[in-house]
Amino acid sequence: xxxxxxxxxxxxxxxxxSIRKAAEDMNITASALNRRIQAFEKEFGADVFERLPxxxxxxxxxxxxxxxxxxxxxxxxxxxxxxxxxxxxxxxHVKIACSQALLPYFLPxxxxxxxxxFPGVTFSVKVRDRIQAELDLSTFESDLALVFxxxxxxxxxxxxxxxxxxxxxxxxxxxxxxxxxxxxRDCLDYDLVLPDRQYGVRFLLEQAAKRLRRNLEPILExxxxxxxxxxxxxxxxxxxxxxxxxxxxxxxELAYIPLAERDVAVGELLLGHxxxxxxxxxxxxxxxxxxxxxxx
Amino acid sequence: xxxxxxxxxxxxxxxxxSIRKAAEDMNITASALNRRIQAFEKEFGADVFERLPxxxxxxxxxxxxxxxxxxxxxxxxxxxxxxxxxxxxxxxHVKIACSQALLPYFLPxxxxxxxxxFPGVTFSVKVRDRIQAELDLSTFESDLALVFxxxxxxxxxxxxxxxxxxxxxxxxxxxxxxxxxxxxRDCLDYDLVLPDRQYGVRFLLEQAAKRLRRNLEPILExxxxxxxxxxxxxxxxxxxxxxxxxxxxxxxELAYIPLAERDVAVGELLLGHxxxxxxxxxxxxxxxxxxxxxxx
DNA sequence: AGAGGTGCTGCAAAATACGCAACGATTGGC
DNA sequence: GCCAATCGTTGCGTATTTTGCAGCACCTCT
Numbered sequence: 001x002x003x004x005x006x007x008x009x010x011x012x013x014x015x016x017x018s019i020r021k022a023a024e025d026m027n028i029t030a031s032a033l034n035r036r037i038q039a040f041e042k043e044f045g046a047d048v049f050e051r052l053p054x055x056x057x058x059x060x061x062x063x064x065x066x067x068x069x070x071x072x073x074x075x076x077x078x079x080x081x082x083x084x085x086x087x088x089x090x091x092x093h094v095k096i097a098c099s100q101a102l103l104p105y106f107l108p109x110x111x112x113x114x115x116x117x118f119p120g121v122t123f124s125v126k127v128r129d130r131i132q133a134e135l136d137l138s139t140f141e142s143d144l145a146l147v148f149x150x151x152x153x154x155x156x157x158x159x160x161x162x163x164x165x166x167x168x169x170x171x172x173x174x175x176x177x178x179x180x181x182x183x184x185r186d187c188l189d190y191d192l193v194l195p196d197r198q199y200g201v202r203f204l205l206e207q208a209a210k211r212l213r214r215n216l217e218p219i220l221e222x223x224x225x226x227x228x229x230x231x232x233x234x235x236x237x238x239x240x241x242x243x244x245x246x247x248x249x250x251x252x253e254l255a256y257i258p259l260a261e262r263d264v265a266v267g268e269l270l271l272g273h274x275x276x277x278x279x280x281x282x283x284x285x286x287x288x289x290x291x292x293x294x295x296x
Numbered sequence: 297x298x299x300x301x302x303x304x305x306x307x308x309x310x311x312x313x314s315i316r317k318a319a320e321d322m323n324i325t326a327s328a329l330n331r332r333i334q335a336f337e338k339e340f341g342a343d344v345f346e347r348l349p350x351x352x353x354x355x356x357x358x359x360x361x362x363x364x365x366x367x368x369x370x371x372x373x374x375x376x377x378x379x380x381x382x383x384x385x386x387x388x389h390v391k392i393a394c395s396q397a398l399l400p401y402f403l404p405x406x407x408x409x410x411x412x413x414f415p416g417v418t419f420s421v422k423v424r425d426r427i428q429a430e431l432d433l434s435t436f437e438s439d440l441a442l443v444f445x446x447x448x449x450x451x452x453x454x455x456x457x458x459x460x461x462x463x464x465x466x467x468x469x470x471x472x473x474x475x476x477x478x479x480x481r482d483c484l485d486y487d488l489v490l491p492d493r494q495y496g497v498r499f500l501l502e503q504a505a506k507r508l509r510r511n512l513e514p515i516l517e518x519x520x521x522x523x524x525x526x527x528x529x530x531x532x533x534x535x536x537x538x539x540x541x542x543x544x545x546x547x548x549e550l551a552y553i554p555l556a557e558r559d560v561a562v563g564e565l566l567l568g569h570x571x572x573x574x575x576x577x578x579x580x581x582x583x584x585x586x587x588x589x590x591x592x
Numbered sequence: 593a594g595a596g597g598t599g600c601t602g603c604a605a606a607a608t609a610c611g612c613a614a615c616g617a618t619t620g621g622c
Numbered sequence: 623g624c625c626a627a628t629c630g631t632t633g634c635g636t637a638t639t640t641t642g643c644a645g646c647a648c649c650t651c652t
Contacts, residue, residue, distance in 0.1 A: 007299075028610075040299075044297075052618095054628075068371055084341065324641075328640070348649095
């Protein structure tokens with residue numbers, strides 16, 4: 001879009017930090033880029049960047065403008081996709097930021113299901129923890145977020161929420177594997193495999209441990225949920241995961257046992273988008289499919 | 297703003313109905329305008345206008361685009377005004393759509409009060425009935441609406457609501473002028489001066505009359521609230537108005553008596569804006585001033 | 593059938609954007 | 623303390639884009 005090129009230029013300068021680098025990124029000369037930025041600032045009525053000896057940085061006005069630019073572009077592409085959808089062909093692109101837990105089973109299945117009906121729709125999935133996912137929404141880098149126990153919740157509009165009790169994951173021959181429900185204090189006697197502190201599962205477990213006046217001392221702490229699940233198959237260790245990230249059929253050698261609700265609070269898996277946004281048609285439809293899938 | 301000129305062109309063609317007329321409005325040639333529209337449609341990926349023998353008309357895609365254009369422009373000017381406000385000078389422009397009742401006393405007083413604090417802020421006030429006011433908001437022709445008993449209420453976000461009982465207006469020597477409260481059936485014995493059917497006051501009176509199994513048969517029906525008030529001074533006629541449109545000091549020769557609540561429902565005067573919009577700073581501040589003024 | 597509309601298109605002129613080279617200023621390292 | 627490496631900025635000649643003019647083909651209403 002020619003008429004939005006100046007916006008791309010501003011974003012490029014913001015990203016690169018200097019006119020010369022941005023100019024190289026855009027395959028034009030620095031002088032041309034410089035003059036267009038200057039012309040825009042003159043028209044706009046105020047400077048957008050502050051000129052530092054080492055480059056350019058957005059000033060307060062620029063930050064406000066950048067927010068507008070991002071929103072504007074997202075809304076424009078939304079209109080475009082709506083128009084394309086008007087002609088009957090179901091096309092589109094859905095950008096999702098989600099927890100790791102959704103990656104192995106849930107999302108692949110849902111995306112595949114959706115694409116079986118609308119093969120023209122493509123997806124991009126970004127793995128984000130619960131803080132970064134909300135950030136992703138606010139910069140329009142994602143349309144939807146599907147996260148466990150998000151943090152800030154400002155500007156996060158919830159489309160659907162499902163309770164997700166935390167499950168203990170262990171091998172079938174583990175001493176506790178026959179219990180219908182596990183107390184947290186029983187788990188603490190075994191080797192614990194925990195996700196890093198930024199994750200919601202860990203957060204809820206820490207809270208619960210604090211109530212027991214105990215500390216969580218994992219033998220393995222990792223940012224990979226996959227590793228948590230796989231390591232739990234070895235020895236007498238216990239991993240933790242939420243139900244949506246588990247699949248009994250795929251891993252029959254593992255036992256999944258819920259933690260007692262009176263010990264560990266039941267978390268919420270939330271599907272949402274940026275407050276006030278109008279989602280692209282494809283994202284909206286996919287969201288409603290997700291919602292019904294989670295409901296069952 | 298050079299880069300938004302194509303949007304102006306599209307709006308101009310939409311407004312004028314043909315390229316040649318729009319070109320004349322914009323002081324350019326039809327060929328230039330034509331080519332820019334064609335170039336935009338090519339980039340956009342779809343036609344925006346349908347070509348009729350008598351001119352151009354927006355197609356469905358064009359309607360969607362037009363909504364985006366209007367929102368985009370409003371948001372851009374909002375950013376501009378925020379940036380200007382950043383530099384300390386309190387400037388801005390507030391566009392209000394309001395009921396006639398607010399014109400004589402309430403709004404002039406409020407605008408004057410606001411401007412005494414922020415002389416750099418200017419106003420435009422449009423008189424709109426309760427249907428058109430909501431339409432005005434949705435096309436971004438007004439920032440705020442202040443209306444009595446609005447109709448659709450979709451996309452209308454209420455900032456403040458005040459109950460407004462309907463008042464009977466008559467001369468001081470009217471037989472009913474000494475009552476503390478009036479029954480509707482007593483009023484019906486006299487000459488009635490009523491506003492047209494599109495107004496909220498009339499609507500509530502009609503509803504009340506229907507419950508009494510009576511018809512309203514006004515001797516004078518007008519779209520001018522001013523005329524209602526003034527005519528009530530003559531003879532034994534009775535006019536109707538809401539409290540915010542009345543001022544005892546300015547018109548001491550008139551008596552204002554509330555109608556009994558059990559006869560006529562109390563209406564609501566609503567201050568609101570388009571749902572999902574971020575208002576300009578000036579409009580937001582003025583709205584909060586209005587809200588506190590209405591509260592007392 | 594003609595008059596008055598419409599959108600559209602070559603072609604040349606005007607306006608605009610661009611690339612190149614150079615300037616002044618500041619920073620970081622030797 | 624100086625030199626190399628950045629940075630943003632500007633003058634100038636050249637490309638590129640946009641515009642205005644005139645004319646074409648089409649349609650509608652009288």
